[in-house]
Structures are given as C-alpha cells and as structure tokens.
Amino acid sequence: MxxxxxxxxxxxxxxxxxxxxxxxxxxxxxxxxxxxxxxxxxxxxxxxxxxxxxxxxxxxxxxxxxxxxxxxxxxxxxxxxxxxxxxxxxxxxxxxxxxxxxxxxxxxxxxxxxxxxxxxxxxxxxxxxxxxxxxxxxxxxxxxxxxxxxxxxxxxxxxxxxxxxxxxxTSPLYSGKPLLTLNCINRDSLPSWRVGTFSTLVVPDPLKEVLEDPEVYRRAVGILNGVQSPRSCLRYVGCRVTLGILLIFLSMGSIIPPLILGLRPNPPAQHLLLIAANIFFCPLLLVLAVSTLCWFRRFSKRKMREVVLRVGEANLLLAGHSVLMGCETLNKLHFVYVLLGDCRRVFLQASDGEALFREALLQFSCSYACCLAHAHFPLCKDVAGARGHQELGLCFCQFVSLQLKRRGGLGVNPV
Missing domain, CATH: 3.40.50.10140 (Toll/interleukin-1 receptor homology (TIR) domain)
Incomplete structure (x- = not known):
C-alpha cells in the first residue's frame, strides 16, 4: 500500500x-x-x-x-x-x-x-x-x-x-491411528527364509509428525535389524528335500536287513537284537526326515518369536512418543499412533507397576500394534465390564488383561 x-x-x-x-x-x-x-x-x-x-x-x-x-x-x-x-x-x-x-x-x-x-x-x-x-x-x-x-x-x-x-x-491424529506400513529393503527379491532389513537413513514422512528426534526411530529399527538370518544349509528347499528323501529311504531300508536275516537260522538273541534295532532306527529316521522337511515352518515360528521380542524392546523407546511398532512377518512393519498414558496409570496402581508395564510392552505391544493397524481385535467379543481408554477397539491394558487370562495369569482391570 x-x-x-x-x-x-x-x-x-x-x-x-x-x-x-x-x-x-x-x-x-x-x-x-x-x-x-x-x-x-x-x-x-x-x-x-x-x-x-x-x-x-x-x-x-x-x-x-x-x-x-x-x-x-x-x-x-x-x-x-x-x-x-x-x-x-x-x-x-x-x-x-x-x-x-x-x-x-x-x-x-x-x-x-x-x-x-x-x-x-x-x-x-x-x-x-x-x-x-x-x-x-x-x-x-x-x-x-x-x-x-x-x-x-x-x-x-x-x-x-x-x-x-x-x-x-491436516491429518488429525487419534489414539489407534495407523501411521505407516514399512516394507524391508528389496522385499520382493528376498528369499522366504531371510529376515528383512529396514532402512534407517531417513525417517518416513508419516512418522515425522510424531517423532521429533530421528535418533529414536533409528535406534528402534536398529534393534529389529539385529535379528540374524539362519546360516544352515537347510534354509534351501533343495537341501531339505534331498536330505528328507534320503532319510526316508534309510528308514525303509532299515526294515530289509531284519527280513533277510530272519530267513536264516540265527540264535534267538541275535533275532531280538535285530528287531530292537529296527524298532529304534526306523521311527528315528522317519522323525528326522519329517523334521527336515518341516524345518522352515519351525524356523519361522522360532524366528518370529525372536522378532516379536525385539519389537517389544523397540517399543520401549517408541511408547514415550505415543508410537508402537508391530510385525506379523519377517519383512513388514506396522507403525501406529496410540496414547498409553491412561493404561500406564492402571499398571502403576499395582506394586512394581512400572516393571509390569515394561514387561507388558515387551510381551504384548507387537501383537497389539498389529491389531490396531488392521482395526481388528479377535478377542474384542470377550471383553466385559468397564469401558477402556480407547475409543475404537481395545485399549492396551484391556488387551494385556485378555492375553493374561488366556494364559491363566491375572488380568489388568482398566478403569
């Protein structure tokens, strides 16, 4: 002007x-x-x-x-x-x-x-x-x-x-809001047995709104990146199938010698020894063959348990910033925004409440974050009594309480 x-x-x-x-x-x-x-x-x-x-x-x-x-x-x-x-x-x-x-x-x-x-x-x-x-x-x-x-x-x-x-x-934040699904590096080219590695070079844009310190994100994801992939040759399908078939043939072959030797006149003690050896080695080789063929399934379950615990460790860092991480597979992460202040106060009402809250984060925060990410709580129908601290779905203390009841432990009563 x-x-x-x-x-x-x-x-x-x-x-x-x-x-x-x-x-x-x-x-x-x-x-x-x-x-x-x-x-x-x-x-x-x-x-x-x-x-x-x-x-x-x-x-x-x-x-x-x-x-x-x-x-x-x-x-x-x-x-x-x-x-x-x-x-x-x-x-x-x-x-x-x-x-x-x-x-x-x-x-x-x-x-x-x-x-x-x-x-x-x-x-x-x-x-x-x-x-x-x-x-x-x-x-x-x-x-x-x-x-x-x-x-x-x-x-x-x-x-x-x-x-x-x-x-x-503005994209309004609310407790329980999914923020991001993060795939690991080269997810499409990774073999199924390998644990994914996630980039820590930059903080994804959806997380910048809630994580003011990039170092928190790097440390949290770095904990998960510490999970090692297997070094056994059984990680290859060809090796598992070959070894499994070999063990099956060996178990079948263990039946033939007793049959051949049984046609010859041998002392009773020798017959008993052959039968005992056959009864022991044949089932053992069959069990080893099946175990070899099912190695990947057993490995995946064991590795997922390790990953879940590592995610729980990462959530000890992220929970202070109202963020939780969840993992359902070895190469994909879910991040959700969730306010845990009210639930934490429920834990603090018990003796050693802070230790109980940390243990709950270690054990259950991964699966809880996945439920929030999918907006699906399988145990929601089992909830009875007072309203929790979450507008949609279960709050964290309700979720932990139901999990503990299923395992035969004492639940946590949300107020």
Whole structure:
C-alpha cells in the first residue's frame, strides 16, 4: 500500500511488498492468539518477533488484553469478534485444556469463528478434535514457517481462502491411528527364509509428525535389524528335500536287513537284537526326515518369536512418543499412533507397576500394534465390564488383561 511505513511491510513469496491490512472500525486487533500455558514461552517468543518486525501489528493475548473480572468465555468471544484473524497454537496440552473452553460453549462465539480466518499452527503432534479436523495448519518445524505466517497476516481476509500455498490439510491424529506400513529393503527379491532389513537413513514422512528426534526411530529399527538370518544349509528347499528323501529311504531300508536275516537260522538273541534295532532306527529316521522337511515352518515360528521380542524392546523407546511398532512377518512393519498414558496409570496402581508395564510392552505391544493397524481385535467379543481408554477397539491394558487370562495369569482391570 503506497505511503505505508517500511516497518509495516512484509515480503511475500514472490518478493512483492505486502502490508498488514488496516483495522476496521469494529476491530481492535489484527490477531487473536489462543494457546496453552505450557506453550506460553514459544508463543510469546513468536508474538514478540512479529510485533518487533511489524510495529503496526496488534495482537490480542489473554493475559494482557482480557477484561479483568469478566467470564473467560465472554472475554474470548468479544476478543475474537474484535480481531481480524484467529491463531491457534496446537499441541496436546492445548487440545486437552485450552480448547475445552471453546467446546464448553461453542454457540457463544461459533458464528465469530465462521466469519474469521482461523490459522492453526501445529507446534507439536496432537490428536485434533473432530470439530477442528477440517482446518488447515502451518507447521512450526517448517523452515519457511515464519515467512508463511507473515504472508497470511498481510493477506486480506477475503483472499485467505483462495491463497492455500502456505497451508495443507491436516491429518488429525487419534489414539489407534495407523501411521505407516514399512516394507524391508528389496522385499520382493528376498528369499522366504531371510529376515528383512529396514532402512534407517531417513525417517518416513508419516512418522515425522510424531517423532521429533530421528535418533529414536533409528535406534528402534536398529534393534529389529539385529535379528540374524539362519546360516544352515537347510534354509534351501533343495537341501531339505534331498536330505528328507534320503532319510526316508534309510528308514525303509532299515526294515530289509531284519527280513533277510530272519530267513536264516540265527540264535534267538541275535533275532531280538535285530528287531530292537529296527524298532529304534526306523521311527528315528522317519522323525528326522519329517523334521527336515518341516524345518522352515519351525524356523519361522522360532524366528518370529525372536522378532516379536525385539519389537517389544523397540517399543520401549517408541511408547514415550505415543508410537508402537508391530510385525506379523519377517519383512513388514506396522507403525501406529496410540496414547498409553491412561493404561500406564492402571499398571502403576499395582506394586512394581512400572516393571509390569515394561514387561507388558515387551510381551504384548507387537501383537497389539498389529491389531490396531488392521482395526481388528479377535478377542474384542470377550471383553466385559468397564469401558477402556480407547475409543475404537481395545485399549492396551484391556488387551494385556485378555492375553493374561488366556494364559491363566491375572488380568489388568482398566478403569
């Protein structure tokens, strides 16, 4: 805008000069900011930078601009009505605390939000409520985040909806959401007996939303990559079949000598010795032949048990980031987003609760993650009593409780 002070201008994406839209008579603020007190430091730093770079910018913060003595909801509704745009700093703390005020009486200022551009900033991954899932958001981790935000602030309200370059649809997280199915390296060319190796060079995009530290992903997948493939020659089908057939012929051949020798006059003791040897060696060779032919089946079960335990070890790292890993085969992984805080508190009610929770993660987190990935819980029909902590399907403590009951142990009662 001609004549505007340089400090009130901001560069656009293409290098053009933009200005902060002037306030109308009914407006007092360019921006209303809603955030959790946990995120206050980050939010105040952002607002300070915006106000320092653009002195004409007026931002409404509740601690300095709300009218003392008035109801919080009334203050929020009035300030939203007097602001050009609404900025939401999204995090799990915000969803659980700050936004619940808006849910409490949405009718009070729902019409205000419908007429105002709402710009959510995804500060940390969180489970976005359904009434916010239609919005688009800016990522605080984006290297161009600040420039995109300034461009939006400099864009008149009627043009924001038609300027989606800086925004992208949000994929709301919820407890139990499948994030990713990861195949191992060269999965199509791997022989069936080989344990898959998974890449740790980069964190897959769906996991970047929840794993802030790439090292956590590398360490977790590295634990699984430590499972060794077999070195026995029996891993080859040709070797198993050849050896199995040879053992079968040997078992059949062990029957012939007693028959031939039985036609000759021999002492009774020698006849008894031949019969005993035949009774011992013939079944033994048959068992070895069948075992050889079934070697791969036995190996797969034993190796899968090892993989499941390794996945449990990896989940000890991932659970703190609300992620669990599951594995049904030797060359495919499932990653799911799941909140375990409530289930963990159930375990902590028992003595040595923390140790019990870790043991449950080691033993059962792999199969639980697979159930979440497929949205199928075979034991769901066996659940009776209190509702668990998961909206869809079984929560972790319910799942563990049912598994322990099937094994004859004591279950965990979700509350």
């Amino acid at each position: 001609p004549g505007a002070a340089p400090m009130d201008s901001c560069p656009g994406e293409e290098g053009e000069a933009l200005t902060i839209p002037p306030l109308r008579l009914s407006e007092k603020f360019h921006l209303f900011v809603s955030y959790s007190s946990v995120d206050a430091t980050w939010t105040h730093g952002l607002i300070s930078r915006l106000e320092a770079d653009h002195m004409g910018l007026r931002v409404c913060l509740h601690e300095r601009d709300f009218t003392p003595g008035r109801n919080v909801l009334e203050n929020m509704a009035e300030c939203i009505h007097q602001s050009q745009k609404v900025l939401l700093v999204l995090s799990q703390d915000f969803v659980q605390s700050r936004w619940c005020l808006l849910e409490a009486d949405l009718s009070l200022f729902g019409s205000c939000l419908e007429r105002k551009p709402v710009v959510p900033i995804l500060l940390r991954p969180c489970r976005v409520p359904l009434h916010l899932s239609h919005l688009t958001y800016l990522e605080a981790t984006d290297s161009r985040f600040y420039n995109k935000l300034v461009q939006l602030l400099c864009t008149p309200n009627h043009q924001v909806a038609s300027s989606p370059r800086a925004l992208r649809p």
